Amino acid sequence: EIVLTQSPGTLSLSPGERATLSCRASQSVSYNYLAWYQQKPGQAPRLLMYAASGRAPGIPARFSGSGSGTDFTLTITRLEPEDFAVYYCQQYGSSPVTFGQGTKVDIK
Amino acid sequence: EVQLVESGGGLVQPGGSLRLSCATSGFAFSAHFMDWVRQAPGKGLEWVGRSKNKANTYNADYAASVSDRFTISRDESNDSLYLQMNSLKTEDTAVYFCVVNINGRPDWGQGTLVTVSS
Numbered sequence: 001e002i003v004l005t006q007s008p009g010t011l012s013l014s015p016g017e018r019a020t021l022s023c024r025a026s027q028s029v030s031y032n033y034l035a036w037y038q039q040k041p042g043q044a045p046r047l048l049m050y051a052a053s054g055r056a057p058g059i060p061a062r063f064s065g066s067g068s069g070t071d072f073t074l075t076i077t078r079l080e081p082e083d084f085a086v087y088y089c090q091q092y093g094s095s096p097v098t099f100g101q102g103t104k105v106d107i108k
Numbered sequence: 109e110v111q112l113v114e115s116g117g118g119l120v121q122p123g124g125s126l127r128l129s130c131a132t133s134g135f136a137f138s139a140h141f142m143d144w145v146r147q148a149p150g151k152g153l154e155w156v157g158r159s160k161n162k163a164n165t166y167n168a169d170y171a172a173s174v175s176d177r178f179t180i181s182r183d184e185s186n187d188s189l190y191l192q193m194n195s196l197k198t199e200d201t202a203v204y205f206c207v208v209n210i211n212g213r214p215d216w217g218q219g220t221l222v223t224v225s226s
Contacts, residue, residue, distance in 0.1 A: 035214055037153075044205065044218050045153065051212040088153055092209060095169040097143055097155040 006100035023089035030093030117220030130206035138162035146202035
């Protein structure tokens with residue numbers, strides 16, 4: 001099983017600042033099938049990035065994903081008020097599919 | 109446009125059974141892997157199981173926590189994915205989502221709530 005470790009657990013930032021979220025895999029992710037999701041209370045997860053760096057339809061350009069193998073990063077260049085949420089990474093290239101424990105981005 | 113609509117959730121007593129459905133449209137149902145994912149209240153996301161595509165004879169994989177109780181199946185006649193849940197436990201309480209992976213991009217349904225309680 002591929003274990004995904006997200007860091008930091010909580011990121012306290014101000015609107016307009018840059019956010020950098022990390023997702024580290026215990027072994028290489030097949031096909032670089034690594035996705036990032038945003039989730040707000042009471043809502044379903046919203047796909048942001050897929051295959052490490054593909055931006056999902058409708059996702060603003062301030063969101064970007066990078067990385068390969070075992071180290072992946074989600075970057076939000078300038079935080080907007082609606083970006084404060086919990087972010088999860090997921091590897092879906094092999095079974096069992098696994099998720100990180102989440103990074104909460106909150107307002108400083 | 110890919111559409112996934114889950115149904116069948118509700119309140120069930122511990123030890124009971126429930127079958128969830130995921131009605132699909134907008135893609136070649138038999139060609140793609142599909143997953144069930146759940147989220148317990150206030151918790152993170154947990155993968156439940158996967159149905160591989162027809163080329164892989166729809167073989168299924170399961171999380172260890174459900175492997176002896178849950179069964180994933182498909183019906184090509186109506187492009188639907190199912191999750192049969194038996195011997196339900198209180199810890200199975202969660203929102204259940206179906207997910208399809210098309211060309212490397214996951215698409216999710218909105219989920220259906222399962223509550224296991226006496």
